[in-house]
Amino acid sequence: MTDKAQIAGTPSTLVRGIGLDTRKEAVFRMAFRMNRKANYRFLEADDRQAPDVAIADLDSPDGLAEADKFRKENPEIPLLATTVVPNNFPQFVTLTKPIRMETLFPALEQLLQPSPTTRESPVQQPSEPVGQVLNSAAATPEKISTSVQQPAPVLEREKPSFDPNQIDYFDPEQGLLALVQRAIRDQISVGIVDRRNGRLLWRIIPEQEKVDASVSMEEAQAIFREGEENLILRDGASFTDNDSVHSLTLTEYLWQIHAIAADGRLSKKIPLNRPVKLRRWPNLTRLYPLPEALRLAAFLARSPASPALTIRMLQVHSQALFNFLAAADALQLLEYSPVSGMASEPAIPSSTLAEAQRPSPAKRGFLGRLLSKIAGL
Secondary structure, eight states: OOOOOOOTTOOOEEEEEESOOHHHHHHHHHHHHHOSSSOEEEOOTTOOSOOSEEEEETTSTTHHHHHHHHHHHOTTSOEEEEESOGGGOTTSEEEESSOOHHHHHHHHHHHHSOOTTTOSSOOOOOSSOOTTOOSOTTOOTTTHHHHHHSOOOOOOOOOOOOOTTSOOEEOTTSHHHHHHHHHHHTTOOEEEEETTTTEEEEEEEGGGTEEEESSOHHHHHHHHHHOGGGEEEETTOOOOTTOOOEEEEHHHHHHHHHHHHHTTOEETTSOTTSOEEESSOOOTTTSOOOTTHHHHHHHHHHSOBOHHHHHHHHTOOHHHHHHHHHHHHHTTOEEEOOOTTSOOOOOOOHHHHHHHHSOOHHHHHHHHHHHHHHHTO
8 A cells, every 4th residue: 555645736856765764664664754845755665756855864784885875876866864863964855753744844855955055045044953954965074064054044934723612512422423333333234335325335344343434534524514414324325337436444433423423523532621641642544644743642641631722732732632532532541530629539440341231132233123123314
């Protein structure tokens, strides 16, 4: 599966990895997929196309030698080096590990800009320059010492606005989402149909842990924005010969559908000032990329933080956070902390909870009949 970003009309910026192992390449690929401003594409090892930019890991066994070789053979191609000791490599443009998305992409943008001598207008001086960018892409050996002392400017990043009094909410425990969760819990196969044209959009098959879909993420977003009331559960619906059907795991589907349904709104299950924490990292390499997901996962896995505090600390758009929280909560990845001054709820033994959540045959039959009635509405 390629990591081409879904940015219509934007040409690809080809990236060559130097000294990167499989795990590090996967991290960069995921970051490129999550970027919505540029279309970066990581070249495969056997791809002979000339890259627009290269990224080297100087701390790998052969990274420095390979980076020096690439520089000599391709002096016109900018190279971004990553290392834990940037001061040891003044000959390269370097980023200090660990690499963060908010520093990686400004650095790449700066490298890909024309030389200052050919640029028609100067780049704006940022309020928070990226300190890791030590010299410009066009720097020659004679210019290195001056460019190290004077970091190259990058474009100023727009700071998101946030008004806690103007937040929209949605309830994942009502409507279509609740029925879908109930069908999955009770192992009932159902279809989600657009009542306006009878088209089957998703076929949920809990027994096989999969969902067949005839719509893309972008099409699903448009459908939900037109109104959830246009969607109904129906048993027995089938795809047509003209439908292009692809399969998702239940995990992938729940992540997508809850992020789509949230649409920038905060779940009513998650108060704005109540701390939440990730129980564990979502597998972002397999899930549909959501904006800022990598940063949010890293931040919320470290310690509990309320949505309001997360927005202020990370300077992320509230819509990106709310969509991420909705998707993570659908996978039961969120751990809620009691609000300060409030008594926490008594713990329920895991054995008791599991027994309570296990539906009896009679209950499952009742829910099956209930869903069949709903399907006929």
